[in-house]
Amino acid sequence: SYELTQPPSVSVSPGQTASIICSGDNLGNKYVCWYQQKPGQSPVLVIYQDSKRPSGIPERFSGSNSGNTATLTISGTQAMDEADYYCQAWDSSWVFGGGTKLTVL
Amino acid sequence: QVQLQESGPGLVKPSETLSLTCTVSGGSMTNFYWSWIRQPPGKGLQYIGQIYYSGSTNYYPSLKSRVTISVDTSKNQFSLQLRSVTAADTAVFYCARVTSRDSGLADAFDIWGQGTMVTVSS
Numbered sequence: 700s701y702e703l704t705q706p707p708s709v710s711v712s713p714g715q716t717a718s719i720i721c722s723g724d725n726l727g728n729k730y731v732c733w734y735q736q737k738p739g740q741s742p743v744l745v746i747y748q749d750s751k752r753p754s755g756i757p758e759r760f761s762g763s764n765s766g767n768t769a770t771l772t773i774s775g776t777q778a779m780d781e782a783d784y785y786c787q788a789w790d791s792s793w794v795f796g797g798g799t800k801l802t803v804l
Numbered sequence: 805q806v807q808l809q810e811s812g813p814g815l816v817k818p819s820e821t822l823s824l825t826c827t828v829s830g831g832s833m834t835n836f837y838w839s840w841i842r843q844p845p846g847k848g849l850q851y852i853g854q855i856y857y858s859g860s861t862n863y864y865p866s867l868k869s870r871v872t873i874s875v876d877t878s879k880n881q882f883s884l885q886l887r888s889v890t891a892a893d894t895a896v897f898y899c900a901r902v903t904s905r906d907s908g909l910a911d912a913f914d915i916w917g918q919g920t921m922v923t924v925s926s
Contacts, residue, residue, distance in 0.1 A: 700865060732912045734849070741898060741919055742849065747912035748905075785849050789910065792864050793839070793851040 701790035705799045712804065717773040719799045721786030724767060731769040732787040733762055735780075736798075742785065746771060778803050806831035808899050808917035816893075816924050822886040826899030826917060833857045833875065837902035837910045838882045840873060842895040843919075850895075854902055854910065855882055862910075889924045896921050 704722045711717035721731065733746040744753050746762035749769065759774045769788075773780055781803045786796040812824035826838070839854035853863035855873045863871050867886070875882040886893060897920055900913040 730911070734913070736849075741916040742913070743916075744912055744914050747903075747914075753912075753914060783848075787849075787913075792862055793854070793910075795849040795851060798848040 701788075701794050703786055703788060703794055703796035705784075705786060705796040707797070708800045708802065710802045710804060711773075711776045713778060714775055717776045717780070717801055717803075719771040719773075719784050719786075719801065721769040721771070721796050722767055723769075723788060723794075726767050726769055726788060727765045729764075729788040729790065731762065731764045733760075733769075733771045734785045734787065735782045736785065737782045745784075773801075776801075776803055806901065806915050808901065808915060810897060810899050810917045810920040812920060812922070814921060814923060816889055816922060817926050818890055818924055819888055822884070822889050822893065822922055822924070824884045824897055824899075824920065824922070826882050826884075828880040828882075828901070833877045833880055833882070835904065837904060838873075838875065839900045839902050839913060840884045841898045841900060841913070842893075843898070844892075844895045852884065852886075852897075891924050894922065894924045 730748045734742040736742040749764040750762045761772045783798045785798045809827045816822045837854045840852040853873045855861045870887045872885045899917045901915040903911045905911045
């Protein structure tokens with residue numbers, strides 16, 4: 700079965716750029732979504748179709764996807780961005796990555 | 805705006821069937837997919853399955869033998885049945901709306917319910 704791999708954790712200082720990667724075989728040939736989940740809350744879609752932002756998502760969130768790796772980039776990271784982030788792609792069914800805990804410190 | 809609300813028992817006995825309903829308010833189910841996702845305590849998201857408003861389904865392979873998802877557009881609801889549950893099925897269960905691209909393929913989970921905790925225990 701298809702797998703998406705994410706680092707368990709990423710740390711970033713406030714105001715700096717955070718990059719969260721998601722790896723999978725030929726992932727660049729698939730569309731990738733990214734979700735943000737804060738403790739005790741439901742996930743929120745922050746990126747779809749690799750790089751598109753839903754209405755209401757700040758411009759500091761961006762995405763890219765090429766080869767075997769998709770990347771979620773948060774520019775000028777704020778304390779409010781501290782959360783778990785999950786990538787997702789379709790391969791005969793939906794697959795989620797294991798999630799990355801972003802710590803802003 | 806569109807809102808989703810999960811409902812169903814919070815406690816299910818081992819070997820029995822877990823049944824949940826998601827009620828869609830503020831919008832139509834037409835032209836969307838509708839999905840169930842679960843999250844075991846302290847763990848990541850796991851896709852369970854989805855149903856198109858017209859009734860076609862897709863299930864996660866490892867759960868396919870135990871899962872049925874159905875839709876009732878007249879009630880603006882879709883439902884999940886997970887059979888022969890064990891403690892490993894204990895999780896927060898989310899329902900979500902799935903948008904579709906111009907091609908008709910499922911695209912992204914844009915609206916989520918608040919989630920409901922289901923514990924499997926005798």
